[in-house]
Amino acid sequence: MAVPPPWPGHAPIAGAGIPVSPAYVPRFAAPPGGGWGGGASWSPYARGPMPGVVPPRPPVPPRARGPRAPRTPWWQRDGVISRILAVAGVAVTLIGVVMLLVLAAQAGFFGPVPRVAAGAVFSAVLVGAGARVFGRTGGRVGGIALAATGIAGAYLDVVAVTAIYHWLHPVLGFAVALGVAAGGVGVAMQWRSQPLAVLVVLGAALLSPVLTTGLVLLAFLIVLQLACMPVHMVRKWPYLHAARTVPAVLATFVFVAGAVLDSPAPGERVWLLTAAAAVALVGLAGTIVVVRRAPTDLTASLMTALATVPMLTAPGMYHQRLSAVIVASATAAVLLLVAAVPMVPKLREQARIPAHTAGVAAVAGSIAVLEACLGATRPHTLPIAWFLVALAFLGVAGQHRSRVAAGIGAIFAVLGGFALLNVAGPGILASQQHSEMILGVATVLGAVLALEVVAVALWCARRLPGTATSSGVQWIAASAAGLYAVTATTVSIGVATGARNGFLIGHSAATILWMTGATAALLFGLRRLASSPAVTRLALGSGLLVTAAALAKLFLFDLATLDGLVRVAAFLIVGVLLLLAGTRYARTFAEVGAGRDSGDAAAR
Incomplete structure (x- = not known):
């Protein structure tokens, strides 16, 4: 006898006599109409994943790949x-x-x-x-x-x-x-x-x-x-730009280089200079025409650099320094004028010369300036010329935040430093005999300009974007260069005055100035102790390093070289400055400690 359902709407499972709700489907039940043997595939995860069980990833069917098209050999390709x-x-x-x-x-x-x-x-x-x-x-x-x-x-x-x-x-x-x-x-x-x-x-x-x-x-x-130059007014054809520039540049350079190595006739020099100038001017004009339409065309700027090579080689044809200087100066004036145009707002809008073209012109112009300086100066005056150029480029770089100008200025500053070491090296500054023979007014001017270059370079570095304003290496290098420039300045001034003890007085003054600068750095850092810890750390570190250098010079050099009142003055002044710096140093940190203790007591 069939078992009746215990409540309405439910039917018993066949053969079991157990009433089941029609809305209930067991988790492991076969899908409707499929059974276990046919129809839709059954999976225990058909109604969703079990709690705490990660369902298996379904297999990825293999990607259907058609037959690969055979590659056409290069000699069968159309047009090759x-x-x-x-x-x-x-x-x-x-x-x-x-x-x-x-x-x-x-x-x-x-x-x-x-x-x-x-x-x-x-x-x-x-x-x-x-x-x-x-x-x-x-x-x-x-x-x-x-x-x-x-x-x-x-x-x-x-x-x-x-x-x-x-x-x-x-x-x-x-x-x-x-x-x-x-x-x-x-x-x-x-x-x-x-x-x-x-x-x-x-x-x-x-x-x-x-x-x-x-x-x-x-x-x-x-x-x-x-x-070919008018083509670039309407067409962007970089290969033509290179094709029209390279042959003229190479041929002109070969002729000019031959004139540098040989002694051509005077009339031939004039024609070679004219040809070199024409190649440079046509190349520069063509580049400006191109970049006004296509500011991203780097080929045009490279062709400008190439076109200036014969003109930069041309001063070597002249054995007379004046002629070589005139040629180099004229070349530098034109190229630097092109480089300066983008820095003037009104001219920048009209000329539309991009930064890469201006940079190429600036580098080529700086090479011409280098040649002009070499031709117009002697070894004693060469540092003056190169430091003046470095000041100009660093000033422009700081004003306009130009990395190209800053790099050129740094190169000229380094060259000026080597030129100053050539005429006022450590061996010369340490020997009274050599100093009195070599040093003079030109050395004084060169050393003073070196100090100015150090100051302007620090200012420029602070204004350049992305440059660390508190770089320890930067300040250490500037301090070392400044100390040497101060020594060269004071010793040169002492020798240039013609005084009998000018050399000794100059070294004594150098030591005193070293210690004065160290004391100023220490006092400056102590004033910023509470407001600017980073500046304080840099200033105190620089001041202590310069103090150590001044004491080393005082005991290792001045004590053995100086004599009489000059040596006494150096020791007395340095000692007083040390006392001042030490007193101020101790007082400042004592005040800071007292303020910290009072703050802790108030907090308690």
Whole structure:
């Protein structure tokens, strides 16, 4: 007999007689309609994870991968072989044009007129064929190659007519060459093809030295450099910028370097200087044109740096110091003027010269300043010149927060320091005989400027962004440089006065000034003890180091070298300053301790 359900709405489980609610499903029950043998897959986690049990991660099905497409060999890729063959064809054809113009003349084949006419006709035919092929389907590469060969061949023809046969006056020949190059660049702009312009420039520039190796070669290369400059007003073509700059720079540098190593004629120096100036000016102008449209173009700034190399080498051609100084000074003035333009707000908006271009101009200008200083000074006055330049750059760096100017100023400061050590080294300052022979007014000025450079460098370092204002290494280096500059100043002043004991008085004054500076640093740090612990720590550390240095000098050098009242004065003044510093030091820390004790008592 079936067992009736104990409450309404419930039915017994078949075969068990146990009433179960229809809404209740056991955790391990099979899914509805599936059973254990078919239908939907069953899992004990079907209704969610068990408490405290991490369900297993479902298996990841393998990613369906289709058949990998075979890589096309480079020699089968579209355009690779055609470009290689086109460039090779341009090179070989232009070499043939040069052979027609030069080697045929040497072998006596044809006459000058047939050779030149054949070269011109052949170039015109190539340009026409290039224009015809370029307009057809797939004819871009071939059209560019044919047109580039024809235009470069025409340029070489003009070079031969001017430099070999002298049928054209050089000025007229340069004008015709400029027209040919400008026409080629115009075609490249119309076709929107940077490779066409690059092939024209490189083909003409690389083969022109075969036709002539005289100074006229520099003019033809500068013509190429100049003819391509208008392109950059409307096109961003960095490869063309490099192609038009590098040949002119290399050729001019080779000629100028040869003049530095040899003794050229006076007239040749003038032409070489003119060529170097033209290369630098055209390169600088082209860079400004480029960066006004594309401020992030680093290639343009690099080309400016390269274009200034012949001009920076040019002062070496002159054995007269005045001529070399004038050339270097003029170069420095132009480059530093370009570097200074972005620092003036009104000019910055109009010129739009980016920081990397201004930095390149500043570095190149500083090299020219270095050459001018070397040419205009003697060993005794060289520290004065370099310290003055360092002051100028560090002042600009601090005012405009420029790391480039700060770096240049630091380099000149280091060079000035080495120059000062050359004329007022430790051995000279320690010997009365050598000091009286070498030191003088120039050394005084150099040492005083060294002190000013140290002060301005510290001020500049505090204003530069991201520079630690309380660097211990920075202050230690500045203290050491300042102590040496003070010693050089006082000893040089003592010697320059001509007094009999000037050397001794100078060293005594140096020791006293050392101790005075140490005392000032200690007192300054003690005043900031409560308000600025970091400044106090730095000032007290510097003061104690300088105190130790002053005592070491007093006992190791002054005691053995000085005599009479000079030695007595040094010991007395240093002793009084030590007493003052020690008294103040003890009183300050006693006051701090008393204040701390009273505060603790009040808290209790």
